[in-house]
Amino acid sequence: MKRGKGMRFVGDSRVTADKQKFIPKDYSEYPGRTEAFWPNFLLKEWLVGAVFLVGFLCLTIAHPAPLEKMADPTDAAYLPLPDWYFLFLYQLLKYQFASGPYVVLGVIVIPGLAFGGLLLAPFLDKGPERRPHRRPITTSLMLLGIISVFWLTYEAAAAVDYEAKAENNKPVLEEEVEIDTEDxxxxxxxxxxxxxxxxxxxxxxxxxxxxxxxxxxxxxxxxxxxxxxxxxxxxxxxxxxxxxxxxxxxxxxxxxx
CATH class of the missing domain: 1.10.760.10 (Cytochrome c-like domain)
Structure with a gap:
C-alpha cells in the first residue's frame, strides 16, 4: 500500500484549521466614521480636557469668586443664591408650572426627564455615523439641553446685581488687632x-x-x-x-x- 492510500480525513467545521488572533479591520476602511480609541480618540479627549482646565484655572485666578460676609440668620432681607452651575435649576423653580403645588414637577420630573434623555441618547441612536446632521436624535437632545441650560442661567444671572451683592457682602478679613481692655x-x-x-x-x-x-x-x-x-x-x-x-x-x- 502506498503511503497515504486508502486514508480518509474527517474534519469538524466548528474547529478552525488555523487559530488566528482576532484582528479588527483597518480603520481606513471607515473614513470619517470611526477611529482607534488609543491613541487617536483618547489623545484628543485629553487635549480638549487640558485646554478647558487651563482656561478654567486662568479664569479663577483673574476673577476669583466673591466671598460674602458672615451669615446672619436674623437678616430676613438676605436672598441666598446657589452657585452658578445650579442657576438654571434655580431659575426653573421660578416658573409657575415648576413651583408651588407643582414643585415636584420642577425638582424631580423635568430634570429627571432632561438628564435621562441625555443618558439614553447613545442607546436611542446607534448609527455608525459621526456627523451631527446624520444623527438627529442625539444632536437634537444635546442642542436642546445646551440651549435650555444657557438660557435659564442667563435669566437667573440677569436678575441679580452681582457687583452690588459682592460690595454689600464683603468678607471681613481676620486681622491681628490688639484690644486694650484697660481702655x-x-x-x-x-x-x-x-x-x-x-x-x-x-x-x-x-x-x-x-x-x-x-x-x-x-x-x-x-x-x-x-x-x-x-x-x-x-x-x-x-x-x-x-x-x-x-x-x-x-x-x-x-x-x-
Missing amino acids: PGYAAYENSCLQCHGGSLEGGAAAPSLIGIEYTADEIKEIAVDGIGSMPADQFQGTDEELDQLAEFIVSVNEEE
Whole structure:
C-alpha cells in the first residue's frame, strides 16, 4: 500500500484549521466614521480636557469668586443664591408650572426627564455615523439641553446685581488687632456690645465684626442709639460720656489695623 492510500480525513467545521488572533479591520476602511480609541480618540479627549482646565484655572485666578460676609440668620432681607452651575435649576423653580403645588414637577420630573434623555441618547441612536446632521436624535437632545441650560442661567444671572451683592457682602478679613481692655471705652463696650459682637470685636452669628469698619465716631454713636439694619435701637446702656468713650474706642481699634 502506498503511503497515504486508502486514508480518509474527517474534519469538524466548528474547529478552525488555523487559530488566528482576532484582528479588527483597518480603520481606513471607515473614513470619517470611526477611529482607534488609543491613541487617536483618547489623545484628543485629553487635549480638549487640558485646554478647558487651563482656561478654567486662568479664569479663577483673574476673577476669583466673591466671598460674602458672615451669615446672619436674623437678616430676613438676605436672598441666598446657589452657585452658578445650579442657576438654571434655580431659575426653573421660578416658573409657575415648576413651583408651588407643582414643585415636584420642577425638582424631580423635568430634570429627571432632561438628564435621562441625555443618558439614553447613545442607546436611542446607534448609527455608525459621526456627523451631527446624520444623527438627529442625539444632536437634537444635546442642542436642546445646551440651549435650555444657557438660557435659564442667563435669566437667573440677569436678575441679580452681582457687583452690588459682592460690595454689600464683603468678607471681613481676620486681622491681628490688639484690644486694650484697660481702655475706658472697652468697659462700655463690654456692658452693651460684647454679647453680640464678641470679646475681640470679631462679630458673631447675631452681629457683624466691628473690625474693618469705616464709620466715624459720631456715626457709631448714632448706630448705638438708633440701631441699623437688623440691629434694634436702644442697645446701648450707659451715659453720654460712656457713649463717647465707646465710639472713640471702636475708632481707635480700626485705626490700628
